Amino acid sequence: xxxxxxxxxxxxxxxxxxxxxxxxxxxxxxxxxxxxxxxxxxxxxxxxxxxxxxxxxxxxxxxxxxxxxxxxxxxxxxxxxxxxxxxxxxxxxxxxxxxxxxxxxxxxxxxxxxxxxxxxxxxxxxxxxxxxxxxxxxxxxxxxxxxxxxxxxxxxxxxxxxxxxxxxxxxxxxxxxxxxxxxxxxxxxxxxxxxxxxxxxxxxxxxxxxxxxxxxxxxxxxxxxxxxxxxxxxxxxxxxxxxxxxxxxxxxxxxxxxxxxxxxxxxxxxxxxxxxxxxxxxxxxxxxxxxxxxxxxxxxxxxxxxxxxxxxxxxxxxxxxxxxxxxxxxxxxxxxxxxx
Amino acid sequence: xxxxxxxxxxxxxxxxxxxxxxxxxxxxxxxxxxxxxxxxxxxxxxxxxxxxxxxxxxxxxxxxxxxxxxxxxxxxxxxxxxxxxxxxxxxxxxxxxxxxxxxxxxxxxxxxxxxxxxxxxxxxxxxxxxxxxxxxxxxxxxxxxxxxxxxxxxxxxxxxxxxxxxxxxxxxxxxxxxxxxxxxxxxxxxxxxxxxxxxxxxxxxxxxxxxxxxxxxxxxxxxxxxxxxxxxxxxxxxxxxxxxxxxxxxxxxxxxxxxxxxxxxxxxxxxxxxxxxxxxxxxxxxxxxxxxxxxxxxxxxxxxxxxxxxxxxxxxxxxxxxxxxxxxxxxxxxxxxxxx
Numbered sequence: 001x002x003x004x005x006x007x008x009x010x011x012x013x014x015x016x017x018x019x020x021x022x023x024x025x026x027x028x029x030x031x032x033x034x035x036x037x038x039x040x041x042x043x044x045x046x047x048x049x050x051x052x053x054x055x056x057x058x059x060x061x062x063x064x065x066x067x068x069x070x071x072x073x074x075x076x077x078x079x080x081x082x083x084x085x086x087x088x089x090x091x092x093x094x095x096x097x098x099x100x101x102x103x104x105x106x107x108x109x110x111x112x113x114x115x116x117x118x119x120x121x122x123x124x125x126x127x128x129x130x131x132x133x134x135x136x137x138x139x140x141x142x143x144x145x146x147x148x149x150x151x152x153x154x155x156x157x158x159x160x161x162x163x164x165x166x167x168x169x170x171x172x173x174x175x176x177x178x179x180x181x182x183x184x185x186x187x188x189x190x191x192x193x194x195x196x197x198x199x200x201x202x203x204x205x206x207x208x209x210x211x212x213x214x215x216x217x218x219x220x221x222x223x224x225x226x227x228x229x230x231x232x233x234x235x236x237x238x239x240x241x242x243x244x245x246x247x248x249x250x251x252x253x254x255x256x257x258x259x260x261x262x263x264x265x266x267x268x269x270x271x272x273x274x275x276x277x278x279x280x281x282x283x284x285x286x287x288x289x290x291x292x293x294x295x296x297x298x299x300x301x302x303x304x305x306x307x308x309x310x311x312x313x314x315x316x317x318x319x320x321x322x323x324x325x326x327x328x329x330x331x332x333x334x335x336x337x338x339x340x
Numbered sequence: 341x342x343x344x345x346x347x348x349x350x351x352x353x354x355x356x357x358x359x360x361x362x363x364x365x366x367x368x369x370x371x372x373x374x375x376x377x378x379x380x381x382x383x384x385x386x387x388x389x390x391x392x393x394x395x396x397x398x399x400x401x402x403x404x405x406x407x408x409x410x411x412x413x414x415x416x417x418x419x420x421x422x423x424x425x426x427x428x429x430x431x432x433x434x435x436x437x438x439x440x441x442x443x444x445x446x447x448x449x450x451x452x453x454x455x456x457x458x459x460x461x462x463x464x465x466x467x468x469x470x471x472x473x474x475x476x477x478x479x480x481x482x483x484x485x486x487x488x489x490x491x492x493x494x495x496x497x498x499x500x501x502x503x504x505x506x507x508x509x510x511x512x513x514x515x516x517x518x519x520x521x522x523x524x525x526x527x528x529x530x531x532x533x534x535x536x537x538x539x540x541x542x543x544x545x546x547x548x549x550x551x552x553x554x555x556x557x558x559x560x561x562x563x564x565x566x567x568x569x570x571x572x573x574x575x576x577x578x579x580x581x582x583x584x585x586x587x588x589x590x591x592x593x594x595x596x597x598x599x600x601x602x603x604x605x606x607x608x609x610x611x612x613x614x615x616x617x618x619x620x621x622x623x624x625x626x627x628x629x630x631x632x633x634x635x636x637x638x639x640x641x642x643x644x645x646x647x648x649x650x651x652x653x654x655x656x657x658x659x660x661x662x663x664x665x666x667x668x669x670x671x672x673x674x675x676x677x678x679x680x
Contacts, residue, residue, distance in 0.1 A: 040594075056551065060578075061578070202636045202637070203600075204517045205598075205600065219424075220470050223470075247514065250558065251577075292558075334447070336448070338373070338678035338679060338680065340676075
């Protein structure tokens with residue numbers, strides 16, 4: 001067992017002690033002190049079958065986020081250690097025993113099977129779909145509080161609207177399917193599923209990556225601009241979508257999805273301050289990169305198969321032409337001057 | 341249900357503004373802003389800024405019909421921008437030079453610079469290729485262009501940019517995020533752990549980062565700046581700050597937030613992240629300067645630091661964070677660059 005796991009054990013013991021004795025000021029203070037001392041200690045490697053694999057930055061997101069929220073709770077005199085859910089401590093300070101190799105290996109085996117499918121023709125059984133969803137705990141629903149409460153109450157989620165996309169449960173933005181670069185939903189806190197990013201800026205972010213992947217694909221499909229444009233079929237376009245989705249799911253920061261306080265997310269304010277929202281593949285952070293790649297591709301594959309089924313059911317088959325280029329104006333008119 | 345959570349419902353007649361890039365030229369900040377119209381098409385404004393006390397005076401200069409991907413200045417303080425459709429735009433007076441067209445001045449704007457543009461082609465060894473520009477940098481021997489296919493091109497004059505270095509690997513997505521000049525070398529940073537170095541008078545070569553080989557393909561180098569001893573300081577997705585001196589790379593700090601920018605400002609170094617602004621004292625520590633603001637790329641504007649606001653107050657706003665630090669004033673402001 002490496003020394004960072006030992007530090008995690010210390011932390012967990014301090015938590016247990018503080019939880020057992022809520023009125024013992026010494027135990028409470030000991031937990032706070034331990035948290036302060038260990039909050040920058042991360043497990044930097046893990047063993048798989050005798051080989052030591054390093055963790056990288058993207059792997060430790062869940063710990064960092066969960067610890068950040070613990071700090072926030074502890075710095076507020078209105079809350080105490082007993083307000084923390086055990087799950088947030090588990091996420092913040094993982095133990096060697098929490099690394100479930102069996103679970104990871106089962107996931108990777110399932111992923112490899114999925115990766116052998118052809119998304120344009122094959123179907124998935126219900127249990128595989130369910131398993132991948134469990135794995136994913138998708139960020140589309142982990143967005144702004146308003147969106148979540150709306151989605152929860154929206155009975156019309158299944159209403160077919162091709163231009164709305166296959167609703168909230170997958171990461172192909174509906175606009176991506178249309179090839180448009182104009183994606184809504186990621187501008188401000190109230191609207192987004194990724195609340196913090198705009199699409200056009202932030203080089204190096206996933207949003208900018210997806211935006212540019214779309215632009216690039218569009219340019220390649222367009223070909224020589226002096227010739228007449230030829231639209232791709234929806235299937236041809238989605239072939240490219242699969243590639244960038246694989247990239248997105250493989251390199252996404254892995255975070256757990258835990259509610260921090262026992263009271264749950266009582267209101268939007270609580271939600272903003274105390275929710276650790278995550279994109280959780282199984283055992284976030286304890287997969288090797290090659291395992292992550294396999295799982296990332298499988299996630300993209302499953303979502304694409306579901307999208308295909310959805311679009312086909314909605315009367316939009318894969319061999320239908322995707323109107324990527326029809327709306328390009330041949331003349332340009334200057335936009336009105338913005339207010340500065 | 342009347343709950344309309346359709347994310348594609350645009351705000352304010354459908355016209356939305358989003359900051360795309362920013363740079364310093366001739367001592368004042370310049371902004372490239374994307375405007376998405378009702379149909380989803382993205383065009384751009386170039387806006388000149390000037391700090392007057394605490395007020396940022398803004399002057400829209402020119403409108404171009406496509407998305408500006410990057411904006412930089414040359415050593416003469418002139419502005420250069422490139423669009424997703426390969427238009428190179430500048431306020432350098434090139435009216436007499438063959439191949440340049442004057443950009444039609446906006447009817448509502450007068451007494452502005454004259455702007456010129458031309459279309460570039462990208463030429464590699466095997467002929468013309470389709471590229472999407474990501475970033476620009478003026479070097480002594482021409483304008484360097486980093487692309488989404490992780491290739492570097494150099495333009496000096498005429499209508500083509502020529503291939504400088506090719507890091508494209510089939511099946512690995514993500515482009516060049518930043519090109520940085522230090523006193524003795526130029527660096528290109530990007531996806532797939534890309535760190536390229538070209539010493540003065542030398543050629544490009546790839547430098548291995550301080551990570552295991554297996555992880556290389558999944559590392560994303562976002563931006564860099566010259567460090568205190570002429571070395572390169574670069575940030576990677578996840579929060580690592582990597583120092584590159586010659587061929588030696590090492591991790592010198594870990595920022596506890598998703599980094600998007602790094603800049604020198606008043607003889608200190610700052611990383612802007614989605615959690616706020618951190619100073620790098622250079623001893624391995626990180627010092628929180630400003631908490632809970634979402635900062636993208638940042639630039640040194642003399643008596644202030646200006647960073648992209650990654651979460652503007654409204655969907656139709658392009659906004660920045662501005663840290664004004666003078667002898668008698670230390671304040672964080674949040675000016676709006678433009679809105680509908």
